[in-house]
Amino acid sequence: MAQKESCLRQIVETGVVAVVRVDSSDQLVDVVEAVAQGGVTCVEVTMTTPNALQVIADASARFGEEILIGVGSVLDAATARMAILAGAEFVVGPALNADMIGMCRRYGKVVVPGAFTPTEIVEAWQTGADLVKVFPASLGGPSLIKALKGPLPQIPLVPTGGVTAENTGDFMRAGAAAVAAGTSLVSKDLVKKKDFKGLTERARQFAEAVKTARA
Numbered sequence: 001m002a003q004k005e006s007c008l009r010q011i012v013e014t015g016v017v018a019v020v021r022v023d024s025s026d027q028l029v030d031v032v033e034a035v036a037q038g039g040v041t042c043v044e045v046t047m048t049t050p051n052a053l054q055v056i057a058d059a060s061a062r063f064g065e066e067i068l069i070g071v072g073s074v075l076d077a078a079t080a081r082m083a084i085l086a087g088a089e090f091v092v093g094p095a096l097n098a099d100m101i102g103m104c105r106r107y108g109k110v111v112v113p114g115a116f117t118p119t120e121i122v123e124a125w126q127t128g129a130d131l132v133k134v135f136p137a138s139l140g141g142p143s144l145i146k147a148l149k150g151p152l153p154q155i156p157l158v159p160t161g162g163v164t165a166e167n168t169g170d171f172m173r174a175g176a177a178a179v180a181a182g183t184s185l186v187s188k189d190l191v192k193k194k195d196f197k198g199l200t201e202r203a204r205q206f207a208e209a210v211k212t213a214r215a
Contacts, residue, residue, distance in 0.1 A: 015210035038203025060087025138162025
């Protein structure tokens with residue numbers, strides 16, 4: 001079980017969270033191993049995954065501390081609690097829910113609620129978010145993050161939605177603490193074809209983009 005501080009550090013240092021929707025625990029294990037080989041060691045399993053809690057429990061037991069397994073698409077405190085008890089080390093939501101934030105803090109887990117406007121972002125931060133997911137980031141791109149970081153330099157932002165290997169560097173240079181990427185990283189097509197080398201290469205491109213931007 002990762003300590004909250006080391007969990008938060010790993011997300012920010014890695015700079016990329018792979019958002020995964022798969023059909024089974026077996027599939028997830030293969031996907032997680034593939035992206036981790038490419039340098040992405042933070043994986044968010046969405047609650048829209050079939051048997052998500054079992055998948056999280058299996059993955060957490062399998063990977064231990066070297067790979068962080070979190071949960072995404074969490075809308076309320078009850079779901080957050082179930083996922084934490086299943087082994088999720090961080091909890092991500094598409095929207096701002098104060099009860100969900102409170103539940104994660106009670107259990108000492110990293111919480112990343114979703115927000116879009118400056119008002120929502122500040123409210124999420126004041127309510128106790130560790131990072132704030134800016135969603136959907138595709139609507140404003142890196143220039144949105146740059147604009148938000150002007151008046152809100154103290155709030156670590158994680159753009160999500162529309163993030164690709166090509167624009168990850170731009171998001172980092174604009175001031176993002178990390179990015180989260182779904183199908184542009186964990187392509188459904190590659191998963192279906194069991195092209196795990198392809199997934200490793202995708203992950204490597206994202207990890208490289210973060211490194212280059214930070215250099």
